[in-house]
Amino acid sequence: MTIHRADLLLPGAGRAPVPGGAVLVAGDSIEAVGPYEELAAAHPAARVRRWPGVLTPGLRNPYGPELLERAYHPDPREADELGTRPLTGAALAALEMTESRWGASARRGVRAMLAHGTVAVAGRLRRATVADAVARSGLGIEPRATAPPGPPTLDVFAALPPEESFALPPLDFEGRQADFAVFDVPAATAPYTALTQAGAASCVATILDGRLVHRRA
Known part of the structure; x- marks a missing residue:
């Protein structure tokens, strides 16, 4: 104990x-x-x-698909070229993304979520390699009715009041x-x-x- x-x-x-x-x-x-x-x-x-x-x-991060399937988390070895922040939009479109690369990105994204107190993500994950990375980490996956407002963020407290950020029960x-x-x-x-x-x-x-x-x- x-x-x-x-x-x-x-x-x-x-x-x-x-x-x-x-x-x-x-x-x-x-x-x-x-x-x-x-x-x-x-x-x-x-x-x-x-x-x-x-x-x-x-914490329950409401931006599961946005952070793990619509953003690329650079490998530290790519920092000189790509930086350290998640890439989206045109920067993401410029990358050659394979399923293997999506899986590796998701594993790094999961580690970043854990470092922000996250224990569950909301939203359906459609990529098998991403869903596998999340399942292996132990993070919970919860449904959501609609996409949350605001830009996706690892900092759940920036998106929601703390009382609404906590996973239940x-x-x-x-x-x-x-x-x-x-x-x-x-x-x-x-x-x-x-x-x-x-x-x-x-x-x-x-x-x-x-x-x-x-x-x-």
């Missing part, structure tokens, strides 16, 4: 914040949520990971899949405002299926 603790825990879905809150993870599931002292006392043998800032449910739904993220933002006052201002790039850790899949160096 592992206890993940932070300065503040936001369970989501309107639940009350928990100062000094923590999540107890067993395998791929959440066993308990509450004040760190209570969880540590009840499970003295559990491993403890201490994180700065605010622990929240993982809330973290205090014991037995739920252990998918959550931690953002290095001030926890003392107005944490939702702090998340919006700092953006999802402030993510220091992403846990997916109970596994630590991203940790900021």
Whole structure:
């Protein structure tokens, strides 16, 4: 078992914040949520990971197809030629894209999403190599009724208020899949405002299926 603790825990879905809150993870599931002292006392043998800032449910990025099938994420070895930002429009059209290259791009895109606290994407993925990359990563794929407004972005907090960005159910739904993220933002006052201002790039850790899949160096 592992206890993940932070300065503040936001369970989501309107639940009350928990100062000094923590999540107890067993395998791929959440066993308990509450004040760190209570969880540590009840499970003295559990491993403890201490994180700065605010622990929240993982994020749901609404731009799945736009970011993974309509944008190319350059290989670091291509940075001198293509830069480091996702390519779309004319820049994408100028590339010779094969299914293999789409798959590699999607894997890099998934890593970028994980580094922004994302645990699920919304929208149908039509390319087999892209869908395979997402499935292998463990990211959830959820349906969506319509394309979301605004330009596609890895920073979900730039597109939606934090309360609408969190994947459901809330973290205090014991037995739920252990998918959550931690953002290095001030926890003392107005944490939702702090998340919006700092953006999802402030993510220091992403846990997916109970596994630590991203940790900021």
